[in-house]
Amino acid sequence: MGVPLYCTKIAKRFGREVEHEGHSHGMHVFAAPPSVVVDLCRFLKDDPELRFNFLSDICGVDRYPQTPRFEVVYHLYSIPLKWRLRIKCRVDDPPRVSSVVGVWKTANWHEREAYDMYGIVFDGHPDLRRIYMWEEFEGYPMRKDFPLRGYKDTYNPFGEEKTETSSSSLSDDQDNNSSQPGEKR
Amino acid sequence: MGILENRFPDNVFFSTADSIINWSRKSALWPETFGIACCAIEMIATGCSRYDLDRFGIVFRPSPRQSDVMVIAGTVTKKFAPVVRRLYDQMPEPRWVIAMGTCAITGGVYNTYAVVQGSELVVPVDVHVPGCPPRPEALMHGFLLLQEKIQKSHVLRRHDPESAMAG
Numbered sequence: 001m002g003v004p005l006y007c008t009k010i011a012k013r014f015g016r017e018v019e020h021e022g023h024s025h026g027m028h029v030f031a032a033p034p035s036v037v038v039d040l041c042r043f044l045k046d047d048p049e050l051r052f053n054f055l056s057d058i059c060g061v062d063r064y065p066q067t068p069r070f071e072v073v074y075h076l077y078s079i080p081l082k083w084r085l086r087i088k089c090r091v092d093d094p095p096r097v098s099s100v101v102g103v104w105k106t107a108n109w110h111e112r113e114a115y116d117m118y119g120i121v122f123d124g125h126p127d128l129r130r131i132y133m134w135e136e137f138e139g140y141p142m143r144k145d146f147p148l149r150g151y152k153d154t155y156n157p158f159g160e161e162k163t164e165t166s167s168s169s170l171s172d173d174q175d176n177n178s179s180q181p182g183e184k185r
Numbered sequence: 186m187g188i189l190e191n192r193f194p195d196n197v198f199f200s201t202a203d204s205i206i207n208w209s210r211k212s213a214l215w216p217e218t219f220g221i222a223c224c225a226i227e228m229i230a231t232g233c234s235r236y237d238l239d240r241f242g243i244v245f246r247p248s249p250r251q252s253d254v255m256v257i258a259g260t261v262t263k264k265f266a267p268v269v270r271r272l273y274d275q276m277p278e279p280r281w282v283i284a285m286g287t288c289a290i291t292g293g294v295y296n297t298y299a300v301v302q303g304s305e306l307v308v309p310v311d312v313h314v315p316g317c318p319p320r321p322e323a324l325m326h327g328f329l330l331l332q333e334k335i336q337k338s339h340v341l342r343r344h345d346p347e348s349a350m351a352g
Contacts, residue, residue, distance in 0.1 A: 133299070134264045141298050150298025155263050155306050158296060 004028065006050050006085060013043055021088065027075075029086045034097045037074075037089050041103045044076060044085075052076040052085070055100070058110035060118035064144040070095040070120060091120065099125040117142035193341045206340045210253075210279060211332040217252040218245045219272060222259025224286040224318040231321035243328055249275040254331070255308070256324075260288035261301040273308040281335070283327050284310045287317045 007028060010018055017036050021029040032040050044052040054077040061071035072095075074087040091097055099122040100107045111122040112131040119140035122128060130137065139146050152159035193199040220228055232238045232245055246252040249272045261269055273282065284304050287293035290313045292302035301307060311334060314327035 147298070149296055155266060155301045156298070157306075158302055159298065 004083065006044065006052075006083065009047065009050065010040070010044075014040060027084045027086045029088060031088045031090070034089055034091055037072075037087065038098045038100055038103065040087065041074065041076075041100050045103055050078060050083075051080050052078045052083070053104075054079050055104040055106050055110070056084075058100075058107060058114055060114040060120050060142065062118055062142065062144050067092070069093040070118060072097050072114065072120060074100070095120040096123055097121075098123050101125055116140070119143065189341060191339060191341070191343050193343065195342050199341045203338075203340045203342055204336070207336045207338060211335040213242045213244075214254045214281075214328065214331065215244055215246045215252045216254040216256050216283075217249050217272065217276075218247050219249075219255065220258040221261060221265065221269075222286075222288065224258035224289070227318040227321060228256055228258040228285060228324060231324045236321040236325065238325065238328070241325070241328060241332070249273075250277065252276055253279060254281050254283060254328075256283045256285050257289040257304045257308075257310075258285045258318075260293065260295055261304045261307060262299050263301055264299070266301050266307045269304065269307050281311045281331055282308050283312045283314060283324075283331060285314045285316075285324060285327065286319055287315060290315060293317065 007020060010030060011020070014032075014036060017033065018040055019031040021031050023029070030040075041052075041055075044050050055074065056077050057073075057075040059073040059075075061073060063069055063071060068090045070091045070093065072089045072091060074089070076085050076087065077083070089097060095118070097120060099111055101111065101122075101124070108126065109131060111120075111125050112127075112129060114120045115122060115125075115128055116130040116132050117140060129135070133141070139151075141150070147160040150156055150159040151162050220226075230236060232243075238244075243254075249255075253276060255269075255273055255276065257269065273280070282304075284290050288295060288300070289304045290310075292300045296302065304310060312327045312331045314323050316323050319327075
């Protein structure tokens with residue numbers, strides 16, 4: 001199998017902005033800066049010869065202590081042509097990327113997940129709320145500086161004590177129970 | 186029972202009355218149809234014809250208002266804990282709770298930021314049924330233990346036998 005059509009097309013359209021990072025796990029990988037991700041996605045979806053009409057996943061990655069710290073990974077699939085490809089987008093801290101909800105509607109919940117777990121903010125997202133954790137939850141649990149067992153409270157006596165450094169990025173007026181949802185007796 | 190509860194001494198009349206009340210309570214334990222995770226599958230199997238909880242008078246009810254046992258069958262996450270508490274609060278007294286499975290007892294392998302480390306922290310638990318998930322026989326044993334506990338409980342009689350003697 002030679003170089004797939006989408007590799008040459010991406011190289012032709014975006015030149016050096018989008019870098020080809022090789023082939024792994026059955027997929028060609030491209031690295032795109034946050035500024036061109038939406039354009040690249042729209043191009044891949046709308047081009048009549050590519051038709052990547054299905055966004056199978058958006059993942060967040062925390063590469064702490066590397067910089068840029070975060071990475072957003074898009075997995076695309078072309079249903080008519082049976083092609084898969086992966087786009088990686090490295091973002092700084094605090095992480096901000098443009099939303100691709102305008103390209104694929106399904107990105108809505110994927111982006112909410114990445115926001116919930118990693119705190120990656122998707123500009124232009126219509127409804128960027130937490131999707132797994134409750135509204136009052138503080139912190140982003142999949143970040144590497146978030147303790148695995150969470151913070152100590154009445155429901156979680158084995159969690160870590162909140163210290164000044166660990167809660168510095170969070171709001172100031174929190175007591176032990178503030179991370180519990182709803183009423184408590 | 187309201188004003189009559191735990192007011193009377195231990196004597197033939199009240200201990201007989203207690204044993205009748207307890208017998209009637211333990212013979213028709215109605216659990217909530219309420220399962221949280223994989224333990225619920227085992228709980229459903231226990232209720233179905235092969236294991237058949239009905240023969241103990243245990244019939245699943247669709248509303249907490251009609252039930253007197255809550256089987257916490259699964260992992261209680263912190264997000265779900267207020268719901269468990271509310272369902273417990275909606276049950277009429279007397280009410281009992283069975284924590285089914287390791288997750289419900291201690292949080293199990295999920296020693297994480299999202300999981301309540303034991304449903305004891307949310308509602309008072311009467312019987313713990315260990316297992317991951319417990320087999321239907323284990324849950325049935327849990328129900329039988331609960332029946333034993335109910336049969337021994339004081340309803341009209343005072344809790345403390347010494348003060349009951351004095352009174």
